[in-house]
Amino acid sequence: MIKNQYVTIKGTRDGLTLNLDDTCSFQQLLNELDKTLSQDDIDVEQSMITVKVKLGNRYLHSDQEEQLRTLIRQKNKLVVQDIESNVITKEQAMRWKEESDMRIITKTVRSGQVIEITGDLLLIGDVNPGGTVKATGNIFVMGNLRGIAHAGYKGNQDAVIMASYMHPVQLRIATLYSRSPDYESDGVYMECGYVDQSGKIIIDRLQVVAKKRPELNGFERSVLNG
Amino acid sequence: MAEAIVITSGKGGVGKTTTTANLGTSLALLDKKVCLMDTDIGLRNLDVVMGLENRIIFDIIDVAKGKCKLKQALIKDKRFDYLYLLPAAQTSDKNDLSPEAMIEMISELKKEFDYIIIDCPAGIEQGYKNAVAGADQAIVVTTPEKSSVRDADRIIGLLEQEELEPAKLVINRIRNHMMKNGDMLTIDEIIQILSIDLLGIVADDDEVIKASNHGEPIAFQPNTKASISYRNIARRILGESVPLQSFEEEQGMLTKMKKFFGMRN
Numbered sequence: 001m002i003k004n005q006y007v008t009i010k011g012t013r014d015g016l017t018l019n020l021d022d023t024c025s026f027q028q029l030l031n032e033l034d035k036t037l038s039q040d041d042i043d044v045e046q047s048m049i050t051v052k053v054k055l056g057n058r059y060l061h062s063d064q065e066e067q068l069r070t071l072i073r074q075k076n077k078l079v080v081q082d083i084e085s086n087v088i089t090k091e092q093a094m095r096w097k098e099e100s101d102m103r104i105i106t107k108t109v110r111s112g113q114v115i116e117i118t119g120d121l122l123l124i125g126d127v128n129p130g131g132t133v134k135a136t137g138n139i140f141v142m143g144n145l146r147g148i149a150h151a152g153y154k155g156n157q158d159a160v161i162m163a164s165y166m167h168p169v170q171l172r173i174a175t176l177y178s179r180s181p182d183y184e185s186d187g188v189y190m191e192c193g194y195v196d197q198s199g200k201i202i203i204d205r206l207q208v209v210a211k212k213r214p215e216l217n218g219f220e221r222s223v224l225n226g
Numbered sequence: 227m228a229e230a231i232v233i234t235s236g237k238g239g240v241g242k243t244t245t246t247a248n249l250g251t252s253l254a255l256l257d258k259k260v261c262l263m264d265t266d267i268g269l270r271n272l273d274v275v276m277g278l279e280n281r282i283i284f285d286i287i288d289v290a291k292g293k294c295k296l297k298q299a300l301i302k303d304k305r306f307d308y309l310y311l312l313p314a315a316q317t318s319d320k321n322d323l324s325p326e327a328m329i330e331m332i333s334e335l336k337k338e339f340d341y342i343i344i345d346c347p348a349g350i351e352q353g354y355k356n357a358v359a360g361a362d363q364a365i366v367v368t369t370p371e372k373s374s375v376r377d378a379d380r381i382i383g384l385l386e387q388e389e390l391e392p393a394k395l396v397i398n399r400i401r402n403h404m405m406k407n408g409d410m411l412t413i414d415e416i417i418q419i420l421s422i423d424l425l426g427i428v429a430d431d432d433e434v435i436k437a438s439n440h441g442e443p444i445a446f447q448p449n450t451k452a453s454i455s456y457r458n459i460a461r462r463i464l465g466e467s468v469p470l471q472s473f474e475e476e477q478g479m480l481t482k483m484k485k486f487f488g489m490r491n
């Protein structure tokens with residue numbers, strides 16, 4: 001039998017890494033993977049092994065990915081933890097860029113108006129009572145935040161909301177929300193809302209939040225999040 | 227060039243009709259040719275405030291539907307050389323008026339008049355759309371109450387989508403003692419939120435109500451606070467820079483002092 005070596009298995013402390021060749025056809029890959037994984041006799045006593053799949057420069061459609069997962073899952077004791085590829089589609093790249101982009105909007109967001117963007121929002125202007133701003137990333141308001149701000153609205157709890165003057169009706173981060181007190185109160189200047197360890201939205205001074213969210217610095221945050 | 231100005235607010239009962247009547251009166255007193263248009267179909271009352279109710283034969287819907295000529299529906303106010311009213315219909319359906327019809331009427335009126343002042347109904351639906359359709363400028367009226375300011379903000383947002391000059395603000399029914407006690411929003415607070423130019427402020431004054439009930443807008447009277455306020459607004463519309471009246475200033479000073487002493491912090 002000719003050993004093609006389309007599949008290289010590496011054992012690590014955390015489980016197995018499958019390096020899959022990216023020049024052969026997908027079918028060849030499946031065939032060899034099927035054989036290779038069947039050959040290996042696996043100790044029945046052993047607990048579940050997590051598998052990381054590395055595709056190199058190969059792009060898999062979601063149904064191909066599913067095929068691959070099913071094949072590996074059928075083998076005893078193997079669970080796919082992660083499938084990693086060096087390549088993404090243009091579409092994904094665009095979306096990724098959008099999600100990591102900062103959109104600058106100059107406007108007063110008035111009562112009844114909603115601004116909804118993908119990525120971070122830098123609003124130069126006020127959010128008035130009854131107005132809403134939403135972003136999948138962070139929200140920075142250079143102005144008075146008197147309405148509703150919803151950061152990380154697709155589920156990112158690490159997102160923060162910053163405002164020059166913070167006097168919101170509500171702050172929302174991911175699925176959490178906090179509201180202004182029922183009694184009359186004044187706002188605060190240069191503060192920032194974030195989710196603390198206990199899963200509550202806290203408002204604190206900018207300096208404090210900057211320490212808690214070091215990833216706010218620089219572009220790397222988007223690479224990390226991607 | 228003639229100008230069409232719509233008076234709007236979102237919320238009802240804040241003083242759109244009163245402002246329309248008094249602004250029209252003040253502009254006519256300054257020898258301008260003025261036509262008032264009531265677009266509050268079904269709830270007309272500009273004619274009552276102007277004391278012209280008994281002269282109505284045709285109305286704006288009759289004109290829109292082609293039942294009469296525009297000139298036939300115009301009511302002349304005999305107290306002036308050149309003040310006319312195009313009344314709203316009391317019984318018709320709002321949908322009988324359309325933005326297109328408004329634009330057509332206004333462009334015809336512009337040949338004849340210097341200022342066309344349009345009284346807008348409350349709300350943000352068809353009636354509002356009709357009223358702003360042919361306007362070049364908008365004046366937003368609010369009172370120093372949160373709900374009224376909220377609705378004004380909503381309207382300003384909608385007006386920004388129209389091809390109008392930036393809207394200007396009139397704050398109506400100001401009560402000095404309530405502002406002083408912090409029981410009402412101050413002028414500064416309102417302007418800070420709405421962030422548009424202030425055209426004028428009008429005190430809350432029983433005389434305004436009395437005058438309206440007599441079919442004689444307060445602006446006729448030479449010396450009440452409110453009439454001076456309305457006349458000043460008219461002069462500012464004509465481009466004069468008229469400082470706030472002393473009682474208005476008093477208000478302005480108060481709010482500035484408050485800020486100076488850092489009551490916010």
Ligand SMILES: Nc1ncnc2c1ncn2[C@@H]1O[C@H](COP(=O)(O)OP(=O)(O)O)[C@@H](O)[C@H]1O
Nearest residue numbers: 238239240241242243244399429430431434435
């Ligand atoms: N500055 C004022 N002082 C006292 N009463 C006022 C003043 N402005 C308006 N009003 C009264 O408030 C009521 C509502 O005013 P109106 O002009 O009819 O409001 P709208 O047209 O916006 O519904 C009327 O009874 C009017 O006389």
Ligand SMILES: [Mg+2]
Nearest residue numbers: 242243266271
């Ligand atoms: Mg009215």
